[in-house]
Amino acid sequence: DQQVKQNSPSLSVQEGRISILNCDYTNSMFDYFLWYKKYPAEGPTFLISISSIKDKNEDGRFTVFLNKSAKHLSLHIVPSQPGDSAVYFCAASAWGGSEKLVFGKGTKLTVNP
Amino acid sequence: KAGVTQTPRYLIKTRGQQVTLSCSPISGHRSVSWYQQTPGQGLQFLFEYFSETQRNKGNFPGRFSGRQFSNSRSEMNVSTLELGDSALYLCASSLDGRSTDTQYFGPGTRLTVL
Numbered sequence: 681d682q683q684v685k686q687n688s689p690s691l692s693v694q695e696g697r698i699s700i701l702n703c704d705y706t707n708s709m710f711d712y713f714l715w716y717k718k719y720p721a722e723g724p725t726f727l728i729s730i731s732s733i734k735d736k737n738e739d740g741r742f743t744v745f746l747n748k749s750a751k752h753l754s755l756h757i758v759p760s761q762p763g764d765s766a767v768y769f770c771a772a773s774a775w776g777g778s779e780k781l782v783f784g785k786g787t788k789l790t791v792n793p
Numbered sequence: 794k795a796g797v798t799q800t801p802r803y804l805i806k807t808r809g810q811q812v813t814l815s816c817s818p819i820s821g822h823r824s825v826s827w828y829q830q831t832p833g834q835g836l837q838f839l840f841e842y843f844s845e846t847q848r849n850k851g852n853f854p855g856r857f858s859g860r861q862f863s864n865s866r867s868e869m870n871v872s873t874l875e876l877g878d879s880a881l882y883l884c885a886s887s888l889d890g891r892s893t894d895t896q897y898f899g900p901g902t903r904l905t906v907l
């Protein structure tokens with residue numbers, strides 16, 4: 681039973697355009713959401729997070745949107761750069777939850793020059 | 794400040810053997826979590842240690858165990874290895890392990906079971 685789902689295994693965009701990565705979750709107890717970026721042969725790197733009391737959080741080129749009623753979040757990257765090419769993982773946690781971070785299976789983003 | 798380090802980076806074992814992986818957290822971090830990454834299942838939480846105590850545990854069999862030392866360094870042990878244990882094992886550290894703490898990951902140990 682996958683509690684965090686990233687339904688697009690891959691995404692390809694042109695440099696300068698917007699990249700939109702999507703994530704859905706099923707557990708209504710989740711109240712904190714994160715995005716991690718992973719390059720080959722490296723561990724995941726924290727990118728941006730959002731608490732369930734907010735519906736948007738922005739950090740430079742990266743914006744995360746949370747729609748609690750739809751149990752959906754998305755990561756927007758504007759403008760996309762070739763260095764953004766990586767696997768992006770969505771993760772969720774619940775205060776006091778026993779599973780700590782629950783990850784999606786990732787979306788491989790390719791930004792073409 | 795040095796990041797999370799994991800040793801060894803690569804390991805090859807045969808079925809039935811056991812293996813121990815090591816993780817050194819970022820200085821000052823007291824929580825260490827372990828994750829297994831496989832192509833089919835993504836990243837799955839194994840367990841979390843805080844102040845030398847296992848505080849959280851994922852849905853893995855008892856063959857997977859760990860411990861944490863007084864300096865916050867952690868080890869993970871897998872006994873009676875199976876082919877399906879082949880994976881990238883990631884360690885992450887955070888200050889106190891609260892759900893809003895950012896977890897910082899190490900590069901992982903790639904375990905191959907033959």
